Amino acid sequence: xxxxxxxxxxxxxxxxxxxxxxxxxxxxxxxxxxxxxxxxxxxxxxxxxxxxxxxxxxxxxxxxxxxxxxxxxxxxxxxxxxxxxxxxxxxxxxxxxxxxxxxxxxxxxxxxxxxxxxxxxxxxxxxxxxxxxxxxxxxxxxxxxxxxxxxxxxxxxxxxxxxxxxxxxxxxxxxxxxxxxxxxxx
Numbered sequence: 001x002x003x004x005x006x007x008x009x010x011x012x013x014x015x016x017x018x019x020x021x022x023x024x025x026x027x028x029x030x031x032x033x034x035x036x037x038x039x040x041x042x043x044x045x046x047x048x049x050x051x052x053x054x055x056x057x058x059x060x061x062x063x064x065x066x067x068x069x070x071x072x073x074x075x076x077x078x079x080x081x082x083x084x085x086x087x088x089x090x091x092x093x094x095x096x097x098x099x100x101x102x103x104x105x106x107x108x109x110x111x112x113x114x115x116x117x118x119x120x121x122x123x124x125x126x127x128x129x130x131x132x133x134x135x136x137x138x139x140x141x142x143x144x145x146x147x148x149x150x151x152x153x154x155x156x157x158x159x160x161x162x163x164x165x166x167x168x169x170x171x172x173x174x175x176x177x178x179x180x181x182x183x184x185x186x
Contacts, residue, residue: 055148058148075148083138084140086141086179110166
């Protein structure tokens with residue numbers, strides 16, 4: 001399985017990275033595909049558990065989109081797009097942010113810019129991936145989070161207040177988050 005994956009990944013066409021950065025943001029330097037393949041292939045697993053399958057799906061997505069990801073011990077994958085020049089983000093901070101959330105197939109389920117409304121929240125009151133991932137950047141920073149279902153909405157998924165499914169159960173999520181400011185606690 002691993003060798004066939006590498007053969008397909010090395011010989012196939014790769015899709016361009018998802019570009020959702022506002023136009024005024026800097027574009028990261030080009031990625032060396034061979035280096036990225038070596039870095040990310042270390043995360044591939046032969047385990048058949050849901051967590052391992054989701055991790056492999058995240059790695060496949062990262063390779064297809066040339067995303068140089070890092071991982072935390074919890075299984076969260078991320079790419080710091082901009083560290084930010086404000087103070088470090090900590091548990092309990094009240095933040096204002098723009099974000100976009102989508103599934104690996106590209107289906108967007110939330111976009112604060114499209115709604116022209118920021119999200120205000122406490123770090124600690126969000127899904128585990130946000131609570132952990134946002135503490136990796138500073139205020140003013142941008143981060144992309146690739147979220148296995150156990151750090152997202154899990155087996156319940158996400159339902160609207162009207163009972164409509166927004167995110168089905170056991171979905172891997174991608175979030176692009178830009179922390180705008182830290183606000184006074186309310």
